[in-house]
Amino acid sequence: MTNQIDQALGELMHRESVRGAAVVTDDGITVASRLVGRFRDEVVSGLTSFLLLTTRRALSDRESEQRIDRFTIHATHGKLLIQHVGGAWLIVLTDQFARLEGVMPAIDEVGSRVRGLMKIDVS
Amino acid sequence: MNLIQRLKIRTELKRLEARVHESPSPSTFVDLGQVYINLGMHERTLEVAEDGLALFPQSNELRKLKSFAQKKRLADRIDRMRSQLTKARDPQPYHELANLHLELGDLEAVQGVCEECIRRFPDDAEAHLLLARACLLGFYRDLGAREGTAAMEHLEQVVTLGGDESAARRLLAELSWRIGSSTEVLRQVTELERLGCIDKELTAMRDTLGADAGRGGEDMAALFHDVESRGRMARAPVLRELRTMGLGFGPGGVAGAAGGDNDLHEVRATLAALAEREGVVKATYIRGAKALVKGQIRDSRDPFLRVVRVVARASQRAARRMDVGNFSKGVVDGAFGRLCVCSFGEALAAVQCDVGVDEDALLAELQELVAGSLVAATGRKS
Numbered sequence: 001m002t003n004q005i006d007q008a009l010g011e012l013m014h015r016e017s018v019r020g021a022a023v024v025t026d027d028g029i030t031v032a033s034r035l036v037g038r039f040r041d042e043v044v045s046g047l048t049s050f051l052l053l054t055t056r057r058a059l060s061d062r063e064s065e066q067r068i069d070r071f072t073i074h075a076t077h078g079k080l081l082i083q084h085v086g087g088a089w090l091i092v093l094t095d096q097f098a099r100l101e102g103v104m105p106a107i108d109e110v111g112s113r114v115r116g117l118m119k120i121d122v123s
Numbered sequence: 124m125n126l127i128q129r130l131k132i133r134t135e136l137k138r139l140e141a142r143v144h145e146s147p148s149p150s151t152f153v154d155l156g157q158v159y160i161n162l163g164m165h166e167r168t169l170e171v172a173e174d175g176l177a178l179f180p181q182s183n184e185l186r187k188l189k190s191f192a193q194k195k196r197l198a199d200r201i202d203r204m205r206s207q208l209t210k211a212r213d214p215q216p217y218h219e220l221a222n223l224h225l226e227l228g229d230l231e232a233v234q235g236v237c238e239e240c241i242r243r244f245p246d247d248a249e250a251h252l253l254l255a256r257a258c259l260l261g262f263y264r265d266l267g268a269r270e271g272t273a274a275m276e277h278l279e280q281v282v283t284l285g286g287d288e289s290a291a292r293r294l295l296a297e298l299s300w301r302i303g304s305s306t307e308v309l310r311q312v313t314e315l316e317r318l319g320c321i322d323k324e325l326t327a328m329r330d331t332l333g334a335d336a337g338r339g340g341e342d343m344a345a346l347f348h349d350v351e352s353r354g355r356m357a358r359a360p361v362l363r364e365l366r367t368m369g370l371g372f373g374p375g376g377v378a379g380a381a382g383g384d385n386d387l388h389e390v391r392a393t394l395a396a397l398a399e400r401e402g403v404v405k406a407t408y409i410r411g412a413k414a415l416v417k418g419q420i421r422d423s424r425d426p427f428l429r430v431v432r433v434v435a436r437a438s439q440r441a442a443r444r445m446d447v448g449n450f451s452k453g454v455v456d457g458a459f460g461r462l463c464v465c466s467f468g469e470a471l472a473a474v475q476c477d478v479g480v481d482e483d484a485l486l487a488e489l490q491e492l493v494a495g496s497l498v499a500a501t502g503r504k505s
Binding site for chain 1 (some may be wrong): 429
């Protein structure tokens with residue numbers, strides 16, 4: 001399963017402006033990662049978990065109102081997109097010039113594949 | 124904490140202290156301060172922040188660390204004082220505790236302490252004065268009629284109980300002036316003159332109104348409601364104390380942060396236009412502890428304001444640590460709809476809207492709003 005997720009992330013890496021991609025669990029454990037260069041797995045996954053947890057806590061005390069589907073950050077040297085994919089989060093890092101709407105179809109496609117791969121078939 | 128944990132922390136501390144000396148930068152000081160925070164050593168955190176600020180006086184992160192350490196130190200003092208309260212035979216410890224909470228900006232805690240004090244010492248005028256100050260802070264920040272009315276009631280109670288009459292009447296005069304009353308301002312100025320507490324600002328206030336002004340009766344509750352519904356004060360502040368306390372939308376408040384009255388007017392107009400867009404539910408402009416709001420926001424306790432602050436702060440921290448630079452804009456989609464945040468320095472603007480609303484257009488407008496307010500503030504300073 002990890003190999004297939006890794007492969008999906010690899011496809012995303014071919015996209016223009018994409019500088020890294022990873023799949024992490026809610027509690028910040030890396031499932032698969034294609035982070036290179038200055039991005040470190042444990043830093044990105046840990047901070048994503050921190051970001052989501054902090055925002056959820058601020059949103060509400062009730063779990064039903066804490067749902068986050070997507071979190072996008074625009075910063076001076078890059079953009080970060082965090083997308084909910086079932087039991088985990090797909091993280092995509094791009095450079096600051098990326099047009100996210102151009103990359104979104106590919107991210108959505110990889111997201112739905114990862115979502116399928118994260119499910120365990122018990123039938 | 125067991126021995127292994129202690130050793131780990133000690134090693135980490137040594138490593139960070141060495142980094143601070145070898146390659147000093149705001150982030151190395153902040154990292155070291157963070158470890159001290161985790162250890163509950165707030166005095167040491169403060170020292171680290173001050174050392175860092177000596178080298179990097181412009182660092183916002185170090186300023187935040189210092190302010191956090193100061194707050195924590197105050198919180199420690201509050202905890203110690205809390206335990207003494209039950210044994211207190213006079214209201215003095217309550218006053219000290221309420222003042223500490225006031226310093227921290229925790230208005231609900233001030234209210235709790237003062238109410239407890241009044242229950243035990245019903246004739247304590249000082250508790251009413253502190254409560255009035257807390258309500259005033261809330262009123263000048265949120266323009267809520269309820270808090271304004273409460274402030275006025277507590278100030279009148281101070282006069283009735285024979286407390287610090289001059290302080291209470293001065294605050295009453297200032298409050299009445301801001302909400303647009305004339306009769307009440309003149310009455311308080313006359314009383315302050317009788318007490319020998321008249322100064323040039325009070326005189327200016329009286330002269331502006333004219334001796335014949337405000338002879339008729341005024342409905343104070345209606346004036347407070349007018350302020351709340353219009354979302355702005357009837358008059359700009361004239362008194363020094365309001366300015367120096369940083370209360371209200373005067374030079375020390377949001378207007379001061381965003382510029383003059385005209386700049387504030389522009390910020391408010393842009394916010395109102397944003398809130399009226401289809402699909403937009405709430406809009407806010409935040410500068411420091413103060414916020415301007417438009418749309419479906421009931422009061423300062425609305426979770427939207429908290430979420431906006433948290434998202435901006437957490438995103439800034441995550442962006443810096445992930446090495447993608449400074450956070451400027453963010454979008455969160457979820458069960459609540461869509462939240463768009465734009466941040467620069469301590470100025471923030473944000474909207475909550477439906478998921479279908481064009482986020483790029485909203486982010487561009489928010490960016491204009493924040494940039495415009497900062498340009499105005501910079502222009503005024505220079």
